[in-house]
Amino acid sequence: MATTETLLTAEEYARLPDAGRPTELVRGKIVMMNRPGVRHGWICNRIGQLLANFVYVHRLGHVLNNDSGVVTQRSPDTVRGADVAFYSYKRVPKGPRPKVYAGVAPELVFEVSPDDRPRKVLEKVTEYLHVGVLCVCVVDPKRRIVVIHYPDRPEQTLAADDNLEFPAILPGFSCPVRHLFELESEGEEP
């Protein structure tokens, strides 16, 4: 027999009072998430820093940290929190930034994968690719690799000494993968 259910929209979700812990909206339903640990936050911020240093010098767009919401599906709605996202000025013009969710997808998303649930990340990755993200980087701190997913070709795996580059999105940007896990000067995890 057919089932009927009532689901939240992204806009309704945005207006809800704070749940007191991280959540996402997944096809109309609120999903609670664990609060990530120290390493996760360090790496997310580090990625944001490396991107922002480049993006703001070259005046290319916006860099977002802290799980800012991205609407990845409609009817029913899904709102994911990207660890780090980049929107060019083409997608989100200069000027007052949207207070709620942007009407478009970012060009670039980074997700730092928890050690124990890599498959959860893959589900998010595919949602991002379907909604117009050009490149989703899954950062694996345990293995010190980055897997780059694209909408139209198989993923590419970068090792610690490879360079992270996005010629179509951030021309000129280049950063050794190991710098996501350590400061340039230190050579080890701080």
Next chain:
Amino acid sequence: MTTETLLTAEDYLRMPSQGQPTELVRGKIVMMNRPGGRHGKVCGRVCTLVSNFVDDHGLGHVFSNDSGVITSHDPDTVRGPDVCFYSYARMPKDEVPISFLPPAPELVFEVLSPDDRWKHVLAKVAEYLEAGVLCVCVVDPQRQTARVYSPDLPEQAVAFDQELVFPAILPGFALPLRRLFE
């Protein structure tokens, strides 16, 4: 709030044929193109070579021809993997259902068609892993390569001159990838 009516796997099973291949994706019917000749040939090779090994060692069931596998409930999704394998531990010898297959096979093979968008392929992979599949092998006849996805390991690329192995699922099985394209 939005309200919508979604089909269950049972509703979908009872529907008349749509005249073209379909899948049920979260309660909604999605039409698919009928795949071409090369796709069917490679699917046949996968099925034969995996079945030979599974039968010789009495390990379980191999399904072909997009047999429906329920990958999620509420809302329901029914996918048609090109080839899949259930060990007797997951599906006892005499318990092959007439209707859709329950979640989840240990091993799924998807053979790419030229018009497959990679993001759609990846979405299916994610769904199978989420449903409890231990290994999804995506075979690319165009590039003559394969990629192997497991829940807890990084993706693994298999080149034309390498072997497909699934030690945790089919111990001892080693299939030179090139044999899929002969």
